[in-house]
Amino acid sequence: MGEAISNYAKRILPSTDLDRLLEALQQKGYTLVGPTVRENAIVLEEIEGAEDLPVGWTETQEAGSYKLSRNGSEEYFDFASGPHSFKKYLFPPRLKLWQAKRHRAGFKVEQENDQAPSYAFIGVRSCDLCAIEIQDKVFMGDSYVDPVYKERREKAFILAVNCTKPGNLCFCSSMDTGPKAKSGYDLAVTEQLKESEHVFLIQAGSEKGHELLEALELADADEGAVEFENKQLEDAATSMGRFLDTHKLPSVLKNNFEHPRWEQIADRCLSCANCTLVCPTCFCHTVEDTTDLTGDVAERWRQWDSCFTGDFTYFAGGSARASTKSRYRQWLTHKLSTWTDQFGTFGCVGCGRCIAWCPVGIDLTEEAAAIRATDLVSD
Ligand code: SF4
Ligand code: SF4
Secondary structure, X not given: OOOOOXXXXXXXXXXXXXXHXXXXXXXXOOEEEEEEEEOOEEEEEEOOOHHHOOOOEEEEEEOOEEEEEEXXXXXXXXXXXXXXXXXXXXXXXXXXXXXXXXXOOEEEEXXXXXXXXXXXXXXXXXXXXXXXXXXXXXXXXXXXXXXXXXXXXXXXXXXXXXXXXXXXXXXXXXXXXXXXXXXXXXXXEXXXXXXXXXXXXXXXXXXXXXXXXXXXXXXXXXXXXXXXXXXXXXXXXXXXXXXXXXXXXXXXXXXXXXXXXXXXHHHHOOOOOHHHHHOOOOOOEEEEEEEOOOOOEEEEEEEEOOOOOOOOOEEOXXXXXXXXXXXXXXXXXXXXXXXXXXXXXXXXXXOOHHHHOOOOOOOHHHHHHHHHHOOOOOO
16 A cells, blocks of 8 residues: 655654653643553553553464463554454444424424544554554545544554564555554654663654644654664564465455355355454444334434444345355455445555454465366366
């Protein structure tokens, strides 16, 4: 995705000054949202400061498995993607759109006034930055703009973290979505822990970020720190746990609509929808109307939905995708093929979440490779 655009100077933020940066954001009225440990996972929650970050914690991920563990490291960002992505703050899982109350003259509709806080997203990896860029196209890129998403997005401040230790399920290098944050951030940091020092190399990517950084009065980064950062990112790019060959992948999938592999996946797939809920780019949702017991108040809610549910494509006469085979095929083909026709990029940023959180360990990189290896039609 987008090439680097930042020409701002790189500076050095001592790790002991991380709170100074977070406090400066709070003083500007931002609510901090960042990684923290809860219920045996590193999740995204509102945080108060650096003490809430998962220092000394990491995780191990395999297909169908996520294990949190202590590693005793002093690093703040020594882990890969967890079950949450920032989409839950920009595109809330459940949102009241309006309510109607009975009055003497009939029902009166009251619009919900969603006053979302201004969020400062702390620790956004490059894959998730690209996912936000993808959701921007979905919710704001056409004539139909989602006002809830737009307001939250425009108010948000993004502090990205360049990824120096990709996980076992990561493949952002394959998708050209990481490990270095290229654009779309206000500030980006690279954590550097050496024997004698623990610092963040920090660079602004926007005027907003630049202003904040200037106020902190940090020293310029020296050549050694920048060279070390290059080495960290080169090493990260070559140590991804997964690989996806994207060459002609959209046409390979389109041409193999009747491939027997779809049946084999369907034998394993539970149609549970986990993969779509953890995915930072999936945007399907439904609208539900409810009434209270008195019949005096009605509400309309928007909530996340999934192409894996039976109701998702239900219309008069039944479901358009009644079988698990047709649902998985739709999901994978959309992510890695037809999404490119619709939005000009893949719908996958290589975060690996759907692999870890699939209860039966279905791995889309493995499935795409299997279909390519026994391609029925393509050149
Ligand atoms: S499809 Fe899977 S690997 Fe790709 S962005 Fe979604 S959750 Fe991440
Ligand atoms: S692929 Fe896995 S996570 Fe997705 S619906 Fe099937 S069983 Fe659930």
